Amino acid sequence: MTPGAQHPNEPAAQPLRSDAERNRERIIAAARTVFARDGLSASMASVSREAGVGIATMFRRFPTKAELVDAVFADRMGAYADAVATALDDPDPWNGFVGYIETACAMQAVDSGFADVLTMVFPTAKTLEERRNQAYEGMVQLIGRAKATGRLREDFDASDLVLLHMANAGVVNATGDAAPDAWRRVVALLIQSLEAPARGVLPDPAGHEALYKAMLRAGQAGSTAPAPGKSG
Template sequence: MTPGDQRPDASAAQPLRSDAERNRERIIAAARTVFARDGLNASMASVAREAGVGIATMFRRFPAKAELVDAVFIDRMTAYADAVTTALEAPDPWHGFVGYVETVCAMQAADYGFADVLTTTFPAAKALEHRRNEAYEGMLELIGRAKATGRLREDFDPSDLVLVHMANAGVVSATGSAAPDAWRRVVALLIQSFQAPARGPLPASPEHEALYRAMLRPGPSGVAAPESDG
């Protein structure tokens, strides 16, 4: 082998791999801060600025925003799924149901980004959507058990929980730091309206396919991936 044919020692690439991993963790930490503060409408560029990396580095680590959302919120989506498990373990299914609603709405209030995540579906974020689906199956069981106690109105539909999360996200966003506990009153009012006996009939719930399309609404703003480092 001639000198010109020599390849770099494999160990020389290790610092680059370590640096890349540090950049990835820095981006995830920055995204947690930015999304919690500004919600998912925050741009990839704002995350890059918070992380102190170039936009090209950002897109090398996370070519699509859904991939970044997946990495940032998988732990929160796991906590969301765990909240369903905890509710199912409650001796009183109605109290378990109420505790679940209050816990998840509190998670939304604590993190604007997660408030958005619960009302938006990301087909490309496989891990995130897998945990969401697990939680949904548990939610169906939780609703059935609460109805069986006679405390949850019979016409309550699983889509109503999605609407609760959408409503709570709107209240959290609208009140912000000016009235940070306003969501608690709204959630309490909603929970009381769920109790049996029902005071009156409800309009038809939205079709599940229609609600899914609503959760697939146009994605949050971002910036196009750069062609080069520039």
């Protein structure tokens, strides 16, 4: 390209950046809609169609699905962390613990994508994972306090929270709009089973490392998406 041909392109740089930002916001808004409806199994192509942008534009803004998940759900993971903080502030740790479970499961129930997010790990989604870790640290404190009151069964393990969210996500995704309140009964059953005195003995917990591997594998499966073969 000759030097003289570069000048006409320079003034167009700023509008291009504005267009790129508008496309980014359209993609995020579309992803919120698609993921909330279809969960994280929804394809990047379905998001690009919802946003009205080409698949190549989608991958320019978000080269990986994990980056899109981070942009879409970081704020909701922040709200999830806030729910833990609210639970910690409750003067009755058992009430705080129950309130947290009900709030977190309700968040899953209204958004299939977030139902999945709580059962998956995305190591490259830095903001989302930082907020998840913040919430987890708070829950470990809350579990200890609830046990100290004698209301939470002693053999409950913090890793059981992952199983609880997996169970609720399964109910939410299976029942959908056919039985939209079914999750409430499942959560009530789970809460009642957690209250002391314990009735029976639980098997050994799966453990943090094993469940992390399961969540990581689920996140990797949910993030798999082929790069576009040609620009669009």
